[in-house]
Amino acid sequence: MRKVAAESIVLLKNEGNVLPFNAQSIKKVAILGGNAKAFVISGGGSASLKPSYFVSPYDGIVGALPEGVKVT
Numbered sequence: 001m002r003k004v005a006a007e008s009i010v011l012l013k014n015e016g017n018v019l020p021f022n023a024q025s026i027k028k029v030a031i032l033g034g035n036a037k038a039f040v041i042s043g044g045g046s047a048s049l050k051p052s053y054f055v056s057p058y059d060g061i062v063g064a065l066p067e068g069v070k071v072t
Contacts (some may be wrong), residue, residue, distance in 0.1 A: 028070045031058050 012019070039054040055063075062071055 023066050026065065026069050028072070029061065029065060030072050031061055033057075 037056050037058045
């Protein structure tokens with residue numbers, strides 16, 4: 001499993017200095033993954049944690065985008 005996890009990591013190169021994205025120029029965003037709308041809390045047992053609020057990756061990204069951006 002460790003090998004699979006290491007091979008699945010994707011790095012984003014900042015070729016042409018495109019990062020950071022200009023928020024006003026974004027028209028569409030795709031959010032991928034089975035846990036995009038899930039609240040995944042880390043740990044269990046002694047590593048458990050009780051956050052004061054939950055934000056899914058989907059809700060966090062959508063909340064940070066300017067109005068009018070199409071999200072799929």
